[in-house]
Amino acid sequence: AQSVTQLDSQVPVFEEAPVELRCNYSSSVSVYLFWYVQYPNQGLQLLLKYLSGSTLVESINGFEAEFNKSQTSFHLRKPSVHISDTAEYFCAVSENYQLIWGAGTKLIIKP
Amino acid sequence: DVKVTQSSRYLVKRTGEKVFLECVQDMDHENMFWYRQDPGLGLRLIYFSYDVKMKEKGDIPEGYSVSREKKERFSLILESASTNQTSMYLCASTPPTINYGYTFGSGTRLTVV
Numbered sequence: 001a002q003s004v005t006q007l008d009s010q011v012p013v014f015e016e017a018p019v020e021l022r023c024n025y026s027s028s029v030s031v032y033l034f035w036y037v038q039y040p041n042q043g044l045q046l047l048l049k050y051l052s053g054s055t056l057v058e059s060i061n062g063f064e065a066e067f068n069k070s071q072t073s074f075h076l077r078k079p080s081v082h083i084s085d086t087a088e089y090f091c092a093v094s095e096n097y098q099l100i101w102g103a104g105t106k107l108i109i110k111p
Numbered sequence: 112d113v114k115v116t117q118s119s120r121y122l123v124k125r126t127g128e129k130v131f132l133e134c135v136q137d138m139d140h141e142n143m144f145w146y147r148q149d150p151g152l153g154l155r156l157i158y159f160s161y162d163v164k165m166k167e168k169g170d171i172p173e174g175y176s177v178s179r180e181k182k183e184r185f186s187l188i189l190e191s192a193s194t195n196q197t198s199m200y201l202c203a204s205t206p207p208t209i210n211y212g213y214t215f216g217s218g219t220r221l222t223v224v
Contacts (some may be wrong), residue, residue, distance in 0.1 A: 010149070034212050041202055043115075043215035047154035051210050090154070094209045097142060097161070 002027050002095040006102035013081055014110045021076040021105045023091030032094040033074040036066055037086045038104075048091070050074065061085075083109050114138070117216035119200050124223050130189040132219050134202030140214075141207050143185035145169075145177065148199040148218075158186055161207075192223045 003026040013019045025031065032051050036044040048059040055067040065076045074091060087108045091100040118133035136143065144159040147168075156169030158177040166177050174196060178186045185204075189196055199220050203213040 008182060032210050032212075036212075036215075041218070043117075043217045043219070044203075044213075045215070046212050049210075049212055072150060092212075097209050098144075098159070098204075101154045101208065103151075 001033070002093050002100045004091055004093050004102035006089075006091055006105045008105050009103065010106045010108060012108040012110055015083055016049055016080050018078065019081050019085075019107065020080050021089050021107065023074045023076065023102055025072050025074070025091075025093040025100075027072070033065075033067060034092040034099065035059075035063070035074070035076050036090045036092065037087045038090065044090060045098060047076075081107070081109055083111065087092075104110075115202055115204055115214050115216040117200075117219050119219050120217060122219055122221045124189075124192050124221065126193060126223055128189075128223075129182075130192045130221070130223075132187040132189075132200055132202075132221070133144075134185045134187070134216055135183050136185075136204040136214070137183065138204070138206075138214070139182065140204035141185045142183070142205045143179065144203045144213065145175075145185065146170070146201045146203065148201055154201065157187065190217050192221075194223050197221060197223045 003025045034049045035047040035048045038044045050067045058064045088104045090104045091102040115136045115197045145157040146154045160179045176188045202216040205213045
């Protein structure tokens with residue numbers, strides 16, 4: 001069975017600094033990978049996903065994630081964060097017709 | 112856009128009450144899910160359904176039941192609410208092909224007093 005590890009429960013970073021949120025999954029079999037974002041008191045929204053093809057995927061608001069099969073990782077990055085990026089970020093991996101979730105990482109933007 | 116609607120954003124109920132949380136999706140999705148979210152524990156799957164009248168237990172089904180009489184509606188029932196069921200409840204739906212990911216509702220924050 002798949003498992004997903006988000007190593008950092010919280011990541012504090014200064015505004016306009018770069019950030020990386022880490023995600024590792026357990027199995028190297030063919031999977032789909034997702035990042036979701038949850039703003040305070042809201043549901044989760046799809047940020048980006050990897051299905052196949054190019055290992056680098058991008059979102060419309062400047063985030064990107066790179067699929068690394070050998071390291072079973074799917075880390076999320078942004079070169080310059082804004083206060084509006086304050087949220088909790090969840091990594092998920094497909095298993096059969098379901099998603100297996102990481103525990104989430106809270107991104108805290110310091111002014 | 113796919114829409115998943117949860118009937119209440121905030122709910123306060125008394126211990127021992129029977130509580131119904133409703134979730135409706137408008138994109139004809141086969142699969143629907145109920146999660147609860149607690150600080151530090153991430154998302155925990157309560158129940159899911161892959162077709163009308165079908166249901167499967169998730170990781171933490173105790174104290175909950177579900178109903179799916181119509182494809183678009185998936186209800187979560189707390190038979191006798193307890194204070195340890197105070198939580199954020201999230202509903203999600205997806206077609207059979209997981210490559211679309213899940214679409215979530217806005218969540219229901221339930222407080223049991």
